[in-house]
Amino acid sequence: MRESLKHLFSNQVILEDKRQFFYTIKPYELINALGTVIASLQEYSFTQKEPAGEAFSCNLYKTKDGNWYDIEEATIAVEKKIIRMLKSAIDAKENTSVS
Structure with missing residues (x-):
């Protein structure tokens, strides 16, 4: 049980504006x-x-080298600021988990 909770909460990021994804x-x-x-x-x-009960979702793509790959159809309806913050949060999380 503890391991499953650990895995669940390891796949979350909190952005600079305190939004949780x-x-x-x-x-x-x-x-x-x-x-x-x-x-x-x-x-x-x-x-x-x-x-308010609405759900937000988006898909982002990363290469095996660690570079973000933008697929226009996947991000067309999403604010660029949110995309930038999500990418930064994931990069920061992955860099700290590797060290």
Whole structure:
């Protein structure tokens, strides 16, 4: 039980403005129009339950080298400020867990 709670809370980030997001990570293959895999990425799926009951969600993608890969369709309806804060929070969390 304790391990499952530890895993659950390890997949959350708190942004500078105190908003809390939960996320999952899974492999994602970017495929071109011909069906060829052009990139193997990690897909970060973020969710936040708003106090008013609305849910916020977005997907961000990262390469195995640690660079963020922007897929326009995935972020078109999301504020750029939130995307920037989510990326920074994940980078900070991953850098501290590696050290």
